[in-house]
Amino acid sequence: MIFRYTVERIFQSLLVLLVLSFLVYGLIGLMPGDPIDLMIQSDPNLTAGDAQRLKAIHGLDQPLFERYAAWLGNAVQGDFGYSRNHRQPAIDVIGDRIVNTSVLLGLSLILSLAIAIPVGIYAALRPYSKTDYAVNLACFAGISIPPFWLALLLIILFAIVLGWLPAGGMMTIGDGGIIDRLHHLILPVVTLTIASVGDFTRFMRASMLQTLRQDFIRTAQAKGLSMTQVVVGHALRNAMLPLVTIIALSFGRLFSGGLITETMFAWQGMGKMIYDAILGNDYNLALIGLMFATALTLIGNFLADIGYVWLDPRVSLTDRERSQ
């Protein structure tokens, strides 16, 4: 059953990726001014003949469909093309970038959970109290704040006014030691965390509340256990399990949020790579970057669905489908 489901999902995912690749290839092809047109502006010696010749060399004068077909043919064999702006095969560029993004997203995830779990539990234990309202307000604030504005404010405060932290980049050149890298990580991680901690906290609170309502909790309380023991011993595990699915689902969203943070702090990650590639007319790189991000989201969704079923045996896979 699970096997068949997995195969189905894989098939669907590949289909999505295929359609996406065609769509994005077409869209990027509709972007104006390939870099060659722009070069004419900055190079007084470039003639129009040069421009035409260069376009032909880069294959920019062929119809879109042919270019896509060529790309697809190569992609299936594992050749995803050459990145114009990085002067390497597109695949090679991704390697480093993934690590950088993972570090950022990983740390912010850990930090978010480290805050969300205790705070969410705390709020759930005092529902509708003043503390609860305050927590709720803070959560809403976190998810409502525009991430690029937040980044800007943090840079103004910590890099310019106070001068404590660097304004961007991943490390100081010539240094690169752990302290230096931590220095550079603080602001981007804080930005990402503020944006995501709100949702996690609210979810934790809701999940905890739901768990506390259940029968076995009342049983435990009837047995005379203190609240702390009830929470830690019984409720916690049950309340945290659904969190796993939320984390899986948030893979994709973290990508979007990561893009802005990476760009604002000049963090050489996947998000920034995709952004630069799109606006720099680096077709191959943009394409593979987007497909990668989509693939991650698809995997995340898949894991979340499987996780949901595994955690709650009452729900079957087909139920899951229907309820969506």
Add this chain to the structure above:
Amino acid sequence: MLRRFLQHKMAVLSLVTLMLLALVSTGAPLIEGLFGLDAQAENLFHRSQPPSLAHPLGTDEIGRDLLARLLHGGRVSLAVALAAALASAVIGTIVGLFAGYYGGRFDAFLMRFTDGVISLPLLPLLIVLAAIDLSKLGLPDSFTQSENVSLYRIILIISIVGWTTVARLVRAETLTLKQREFVRAAVAQGATNGRIMRVHILPNAVSPIIVATTLSVGNIILFESVLSFLGLGIQPPVASWGNMLTNAQELIWSAPQLAVWPGLLIFVTVIAFNFLGDGLQDALDPRAID
């Protein structure tokens, strides 16, 4: 229902705030006239000035009054967000309704399609869509070169990707409602599919649609402001809170107030919409847990 809503203090506060904002933004020309401000009058002698009597919030990098620009920007940002939210809701409702009602292969296909759209990385895709050159699509020049084309474009591309939540919701509601007595009765009486969907199912699905749409406006405002900030959304000189921050970036030392106000307004608006949606959810849809 109304009582439940009124119990939600933040939601009420949000509603009031939003209505105030909407009022003030729509009345921007009036306010300009009243206070003698002009969002477009540049004055090179008064660039990036701090607040004064003549300019309650100071001036921007070209000498335009900041308050007036914020109001105009609010107009644009709010209008675009509401239009996009509405458009998404309409598309989503149609998709969800048809999928839930007709069921079977059609439903399966639509849901696969929806899943596909959901799994796309939103921001990068929006960036791609916002960056394409419209004239390459074959649209007439009078349209692509018009002043407001960036507004239409933003509304369009956000609607293209934003309908999925509503679609799923409406489909779920439709599936449930389909089984209800009054719908079966209508079918037995020979009502057409269209009529059933319109008259029986749709009105009962309205609550979750309203909640979802309200909650989506906040997100849409964030997307629009990010795109405008990146220079891909609303193009200057049309003001939007997002693109006011683009130039303010460069002046964060000499005139930090230019970076504070637009962002603050975005923040307040988004959080207000989120609270409002939360309150509506409590009031209209108490089945949903918290």
Add this chain to the structure above:
Amino acid sequence: MLRIVTNGSRAMALLLVLLFATPTVAKDTLVIGISQFPRNFNPNIESMLVKSYILAMARRPFIVYDADWKLKCLLCVELPDLKNGTAKIEKTKDGKKGVAITYTIQPEATWGDGVPVTTKDVLFTWKIGRDKRTGFSNIEPFERVTSIDVHDDKKFTVHVSKFTCDYRTRYSIGVLPTHIEEKNFADPTQYRIKSAYETDTTNPGLWYGPYRITEVASGSHIVLEPNPTWWGKKPTFKRIIVKAIEKTSALTANLLSGDIDYIAGEAGLTVDDALAFEGRAKKNFDTVYKSGLIYEHIDLNLDNPILKDRRVRRALLHAIDREAISKQLFQGHQPVANGQTNPLDTVYDPDTPSYAHDPKKARQLLDEAGWSVLKDGIRHNAKGERLQLELMTTAGNKSRELIQQVLQSQWRRSGVDIRIRNQPARVFFGETVSRRKFEHMAMYAWISAPQGVPRTTLHSTMIPSAANGWSGQNYPGFAHPAMDKALDDAETNCDPAENRAIWKDLQRVYAEELPALPLYFRANPFITPKWLKGIVPTGHQFPTTLRIEDWHAAK
């Protein structure tokens, strides 16, 4: 317990100090900030300002203009000259006037791995440059050289098929190391991907200048260190780090925090940003504004019925106060332009007719042109049409947007209604300007070379159209026989007196006909820390890094 606490807090304090202490770098390292990372490193493929800036530290062209706008030999020994026989006019096979130019490579010029720079490299570069499949950006110099005579390892003569007055700089190609690049050229279509400049940028054999590239972190920074094979003055800095920072605010933030020492004048901030920065950081930095060959102007679509009338064009120029703009926006650092020729250029004619701010004259001209009916402050003609023009430029460029606003209000005072419409640079240049889709006015900048003849922008054969595949840069659509003649003559008639007269004509026609409204010459701000000496801004596109060996830290 107490010990744990004190040890703990001590550790905490240490951690905090470490976390928040800013690392300092010794003064034999120079960190330069630039606004963009180069897209590639091959000197002949894809021209890019930041790339020439960086490459100038590691390799030198044959002939450049120095800071005094005089020609100078860097890779060659002496400047070819018609007078002493190192350049000779000759007849080509088809009877046209060509020229044979003799160059001698610097005897000590050596690639970083010890292999000397020889005529073999010149031949190799020429051979692959002519090959259309290679992908060199500017192929004309290669095609015009019909043959090369090799005299010995260092001396060679190129035979050029068309004689032009700029023969000395035009064929100053960027040599490539044969011993490294030859094998990468096995498949010409793959050269630009396989070139060692891209795959092995830190290979010492690619560089022969004072520095060589020793580290490349794609998208982030480039490190250069002194090249032991360099024959000239020894450079002072032991390490140069070039950091690419895209956001202006981040550039200035890094400068203030000390993470970078200097922002490259040619590839860093705009005058606007620099003025804002100056206001706050005067005591540690000196700022020099060097105006140069970047010509900000407004192209006028001469096919448009309103702008066809010369009087309207002249009126538009009289109606605006460019001096005031320059003073107010740029504190006078960007001088007003009277035409596309820069006053620093030797061919500049100061007697060219110019257009002072004269609203009365503007109004008179507009009245004469038939725009005499005033309604709501806007002029209309007898047919009731409104004098409304659309002004376009690149979106997101603060300086240009500022200027647009000012121009709009100034023109309004003379009864002209201006609508502003901006597009992102990629759309603006990629479609609107290059295909002449702008209805009335397009504001942007041209970069030119000293004494560069503006053929592609002003000659009547250079008007882009669907028929000629959109080639040419004469976007206004200017076609004037006197201008065509002046352009043709300026390229070929090198007699100083006659050449001067031709240029005088050229500038006069430009000023009288106004295919574009001249605005100003953009300046580059050079913000240097007080301890950094030796940077001499040039004002043209040959970057200051061509004299990087002169830069040093003051004691």
